[in-house]
Amino acid sequence: MLVVVLSWLCSSALASVSGGKLPEAELESQVLHRPFICRRKSKYGDMLLVHHDGFFENGTMFHSSRNHGNKQPMWFTLGIREVLKGWDLGLQDMCAGEKRKLVIPPALAYGKEGKGKIPPESTLTFIVEVMEIRNGPRSHESFQEMDLNDDWRLSKDEVKAYLKKDFELHGYPPNDTLHETMAEEIFAKEDKNKDGYISSREFTYKHDEL
Numbered sequence: 001m002l003v004v005v006l007s008w009l010c011s012s013a014l015a016s017v018s019g020g021k022l023p024e025a026e027l028e029s030q031v032l033h034r035p036f037i038c039r040r041k042s043k044y045g046d047m048l049l050v051h052h053d054g055f056f057e058n059g060t061m062f063h064s065s066r067n068h069g070n071k072q073p074m075w076f077t078l079g080i081r082e083v084l085k086g087w088d089l090g091l092q093d094m095c096a097g098e099k100r101k102l103v104i105p106p107a108l109a110y111g112k113e114g115k116g117k118i119p120p121e122s123t124l125t126f127i128v129e130v131m132e133i134r135n136g137p138r139s140h141e142s143f144q145e146m147d148l149n150d151d152w153r154l155s156k157d158e159v160k161a162y163l164k165k166d167f168e169l170h171g172y173p174p175n176d177t178l179h180e181t182m183a184e185e186i187f188a189k190e191d192k193n194k195d196g197y198i199s200s201r202e203f204t205y206k207h208d209e210l
Contacts, residue, residue: 028103029090032127038095042133044079048091049132055125062117073131080200081152084109091128099129143203153197159183 042048051073054063065073076082078091086104094100106112106121114120146154146162163179190198 025105025107027086027090027105027108030101031098032101033099035095035097040133042078042092042094042130044092046078047075047134048078048130049073049075050128050130052126052128057123091130094130096130096133099127102126102128143200153199154203155197156183156187159186
């Protein structure tokens with residue numbers, strides 16, 4: 001049972017913005033192109049490969065993945081705050097080959113501080129094309145279930161409570177000693193910075209599983 005639960009737990013996942021309150025600012029999303037055939041749609045926890053162009057409100061382009069940097073599309077995990085909140089919200093339910101225009105208010109972009117060449121309180125427009133969608137290394141549902149206080153990190157007590165619940169669900173009696181041992185093994189593997197918590201990024205982002 002230990003091997004089964006550890007294997008399942010370590011292949012599951014996290015991160016969902018649905019656990020917290022979303023900003024009041026609204027995102028504008030427009031489909032510019034959608035392929036006739038769509039085998040699957042993007043969801044939280046998926047890995048997306050995207051090309052994107054970014055524009056200020058006056059129409060000036062500040063970045064293009066096709067023309068700037070290494071001129072390659074980028075991979076990221078949807079829904080775990082690896083990218084702008086506006087992207088996490090606006091790139092759900094997309095098909096490979098689909099292109100969308102996102103108009104993102106400051107609260108869902110770089111906010112009051114701005115970043116680099118992005119001034120504070122900037123509304124940004126992105127043209128994003130999804131090139132490929134892959135299953136993410138984890139699913140967000142189990143992380144959301146374990147993250148009892150919605151703080152985007154797992155404590156040892158939260159993991160033990162989840163293990164206890166899982167044991168009971170499968171007809172096994174609670175075993176505090178075993179749950180403690182299992183939690184120790186999970187944290188030894190997943191708590192990369194050894195701060196006593198498993199963050200959403202630590203638990204979700206696994207380069208070697210891509």
